[in-house]
Amino acid sequence: MEEIVGEAVARRLVEWGVDTVFGLPGDGINGLMEGFRRQADKVRFVLVHHEEAAAFMATGYAKATGRLGVCVATSGPGAIHLLNGLYDAKLDHAPVLALTGMQETSVLGSHYQQEVHLDRLYEDVAGYNLMVTNPQQVPGVVDLAVRNALAKHTVAHLTFPTDVQVAPVSEDPYRHIGPGGPPHSTAAYVERPMPASEAELDRAAEVLNAGKKVAMLVGIGARDARQEVLAVADALGAPIVKSLSGKCVVPDDHPLTTGGLGLLGTRPSEELMEECDTIFMVGTCFPYSKHLPSPGQARTVQVDRDPTLIGIRLPADAPVTADAKLALGALLPKLTRVTDRSFLEKHQRGMQQWRSNMSALQDASRDPIAPQYLMGCVDRLAADDAILTCDSGTIATWAARHWTIRGGREFYLSGNLATMAPGLPYAMAMQHAYPGRQVIAFVGDGGFAMLMAEFLTAVRHELPVKVIINNNNAYGQILWEQIVLGYPEYAVRHAEPEADFSSWARGCGAHTAKITKPGELEPAIRAALAHPGPALVDVDVNPNEPPMPGKVTYDQAKHFTEAFLRGQPHKVATMTTVARDKISELFS
Template structure:
């Protein structure tokens, strides 16, 4: 006979699932034993369930196939929540199998009992409890099908006594439905947009990750319209390299050229993006939005023309209806402004910048302790990492430096908590990415605050032979919070971190590690880390006072920063 747990594990393995992430526990014992006996599935035991959920969220985003994690009764399942919310916000198909107290005890406030169906109601597109073997295979099918169809999280709860029960002899094998086929937006809507774009009004494109499979089409659209292309962070992958129309990112981590390109246009075309920051959208523009999800249309900025459909298929229908514009003035101005800004950033990348006359003058104010500039670290990794590298980044300043100084060339991939904005995501996402292919380079841009939050899972890299390269921007700060406080006119408070020697900690945990304090050693240290065998941590002591100037700094922000720095000088220096 086959048990409930065996039936579920076999079905997932048959569908291509090769790993399950989690922490073992009583209600999961039937499942982990079934995994132990199925050579097709690897159990990846983590030190915190949150890391498991982040890891499979990354895997689902990278592969498009369902990622599977497990949490046992009560606290074990609760710990999954943050990583599952990341999967929800990233539209990643994930199945979480959660334990529950024995069936007879449900509803009695038993030890560790939690109402999982209620707990996961907001994060999950589907959440139900399997109470009897007769509910198989259809309950499992519904869970996986919902995760794929709605690109989200499905939670299947199994009481501790149910996993060991025998499945009826003639129970059929689960059949999981394929993802729906991509379809273009309606022809009439496409025609109206073609008529709008056939005029001579200046057009700017804001392109998101929903257009990553439509690279050729988006580039052709930009060329036909003479339109600069602003990319969201998640669109860097696949759309940034060899793109003569690209002018960087918008938002707080963006640049002035991108902001000007959006402000100076007459028509703003959103392609595959739900860019959430309302303040960064220009006012008074005619907006076209192309998205597969109708619920995204118009929720960030008023939209005059809605195209609900797949980006690639819709652009294939639109492009033949457009003629190439001769006037490239709007495009040329935006690209020239971006190149000028980009060239200005390059000075900071020289490890010896602060030794120059201009560098010494600036360093008096923003780097008095002569620490390594984080821009130089990000640029060194960009230069030296292979073109096949998968990058992850912690929410905060490490993402800002990656956004500005790492180019997604070649087959590079990028994953982060860019919709949820959680701390501590970079390491577990790197572990998940590395587990997909242990021969492919994976680099985590970790903040010191994020790394310390899930520090225990450094050991997971050693335990499961995951050769991730963890690059730590060790500025002794919660850097983004510090910047937010100072721009608001507040002296920094509560952001300082009394870190240990993170390289020494990593060495004690079994990783190869090195601490870098001299900018002159940066390139050699990064090259060493990338070449080393096995998991590596590079602890780089960076400047905590580095300022990532926003693309459109306001007078209020400038005064606020000046006031904050004067207060800090009186109070701490």
């Protein structure tokens, strides 16, 4: 059988080590699908219900494994659906290759059905972006796309007109330059440790050694440098603050960390940023400048592999362009150990009180169920190497504060894009990549409803993911954002009937439970985690539980009060909940 372009693409991806492709067929990619069919013994095609989920799955796969994630969608609307997940990959620096279809070359420009010029549409999202118009371009452009995605930790995109997909690879309608040789290894692109220069390290050590109140802020770029981060923090007497994406860098119960920063962070971390005279940023360009030290307050040392990300939040007194693990390891001998631990100990005491406060909010007696208690149950019962995925919204607050990184645990969400709905697709992709690990999707009712058909995909592929739905029958984060702006809530709560996702999931053939009372919760979570196949627990939680920031500002309190004076429709229930939270903290 003569080899067609679709098969050549699939075969080349196999040579690059790709073993999984996520997608949804359509007439615009029949040639590509035929290629995957011919290589079915070497690459698995995971059929999804929505292209957005395919892109999220590819992104989750790339985030968890460090390998190339691949997704495929048909022309026009199918390819448009990929974009949300692809922007998630771009903004969180995950290597993903998107393959899309295009109308045949003879009708391009004729206002043909579903004619969307995807190479133009994808210009912003893709670091490498090309419409393939000649069979002889394959496999060379596949190599370039993969290399760019891996080397730049970004999105690459190839779109294939339908006639090109099914053309024999031997066809040569135009003069051409032949492609390079086949790939030998992806290691040069996936793992490329970058050491720091001695001059940069000396300058960094000079600034850090001069600091009296040093704080570390670490992100996902320091994921593989846990021991080095801890060693440097110990030497500097520096508390460690973590970005949300970098939650898994340091264990949450370690005495050197004060947890997260920002609206989802902790009070000790906020106070630390207000007091420090030196900030050491490692593997992060934390996007919320208002939570960082005030201009002129602190000197800054920043380590990042990407020099374009250094100094974009705070002017860098000592920039270090390097891999976090190598840089910290080489920096450690240059640091003078701090003997006065009073700064560290002050914030350690603050963190002890914070942990006590958070524990008090995990109250099993509260009815309706407190979302903090739900997350606390998951945290206590999950395995020490469990992977938790999360959607954006109030659930991110509960996960950030009540999911404890310990042992080999990991945590993933849409970091910079902060989009809804990736929690379930992430979990499915990571379960596929790590079949022996416990993978839990902690999602809200809003995000789950967007891509809930993919739970059926999990059942069909026998992926034993555990889905925990924090169901407040509302777009909770938007609700509280309206209130904090000083407006009463509007159009953020769903009308009756309230959703029962467990009934639907049961119809899919999964283990399910619907929980409305706190006494039912822990046994249901335990049973779901123990079940050998896919499981879903839909939990009705208190819809009036506010995701309060770690430290409430005057403006936030003022606007909160204004919203109530203007007629907040659920003010009695909300104030009752806030009062119970504060009482619980006071007596913790």
